[in-house]
Amino acid sequence: MNATGSTAPSGRLGVDERAENWRRLGEEEFDVLVIGGGVVGAGTALDAATRGLRVALVEARDLASGTSSRSSKLFHGGLRYLEQLEFGLVREALRERELMLTRIAPHLVKPVSFLYPLTHRVWERPYTATGLFLYDRMGGAKSVPGQQHLTRAGALRMVPALRRDKLVGGIRYFDAQADDARHTLTVARTAAQYGAVIRTSTQVVDFLHESDRVSGVRVRDVETGEETDVQAGVVVNCAGVWTDQVLQMSGSRGRFRVRASKGVHIVVPREKIVSDSGVILRTPTSVLFIIPWKGHWIIGTTDTDWHLDLAHPAATAKDIAYILDQVNSVLNTPLTTDDIEGVYAGLRPLLAGESEETSKLSREHAVARTAPG
Structure with a gap:
């Protein structure tokens, strides 16, 4: 419950939300699990959340810690x-x-x-x-x-x-x-406001399988070493330059290389x-x-x-x-x-x-x- 007495998601990504989101990752089943907290991952989570889907996003480091904070900071056509x-x-x-x-x-x-x-x-x-x-x-x-x-x-x-x-x-x-990192953070917090579970310092260490399909991932809290399984109907790889490594971990062969x-x-x-x-x-x-x-x-x-x-x-x-x-x-x-x-x-x-x-x-x-x- 937030300060206004409402139980609606607030979009906050603080210490309390971090602990709660770890619990939710291990206990709930999600429609969509996004791997990667750059602007593409955050945007994917927001799109899915605004469609009413149950969404989680995990990021091994921090939001926009890779490419999404190291651009020319332009919105341009090129x-x-x-x-x-x-x-x-x-x-x-x-x-x-x-x-x-x-x-x-x-x-x-x-x-x-x-x-x-x-x-x-x-x-x-x-x-x-x-x-x-x-x-x-x-x-x-x-x-x-x-x-x-x-x-x-x-x-x-x-x-x-x-x-x-x-x-x-x-x-x-x-x-x-625009400030590229701030923009990515804003997208992620908006996704959280629509109900997405957003958690950083949460690394995917393995994929879960049921028969021949991917059914989720195993994640590790980088700060504590604790691990938990996350069940999801669909896993979306938005890992940017780490795309090939994530694919290799899943046991799948990609249709292209990055x-x-x-x-x-x-x-x-x-x-x-x-x-x-x-x-x-x-x-x-x-x-x-x-x-x-x-x-x-x-x-x-x-x-x-x-x-x-x-x-x-x-x-x-x-x-x-x-x-x-x-x-x-x-x-x-x-x-x-x-x-x-x-x-x-x-x-x-x-x-x-x-x-x-x-x-x-x-x-x-x-x-x-x-x-x-």
């Missing part, structure tokens, strides 16, 4: 995906961006401005403007301003930090940004880059963002394979040098390693086998039923 003709992916992402800005989480998701510096005369402005025209309209009704064309002087007034010889003009456009792609960002003080807008830059293999974030700039990202510990992706000196080289190629005052206040790295779970280059692998979601249950 301009480079548009250039790769991934129209369906971009359209879906932009529609979601619009929903986040207007209906789902306008308190968390806000518009953010980016300058696209033009470096070639004649052809680049109409080429980029066409892409941004599609980008502005593919998401339907929009809550951000459309593209704004700027001369070289106008672009430099907006971003004085840029070298004059590195652009002939610019186009300003808008996307959206390839971990490392993305590194550096964080520098706001005063190190004089600008009224974020910036998006082309690189030889992808794009690089200079993203305003409170009193800082987040600069990234990279896109390289990672074959070591999935729980602890790390930036190398080569990663940091790459980011500095790319951003310094356009800045009046180059950044140095001494300017870096923070570095973080995350892993994208991409579908393996489509390309040797991680930057060309699909960002689409994939759903597969690998075993009954």
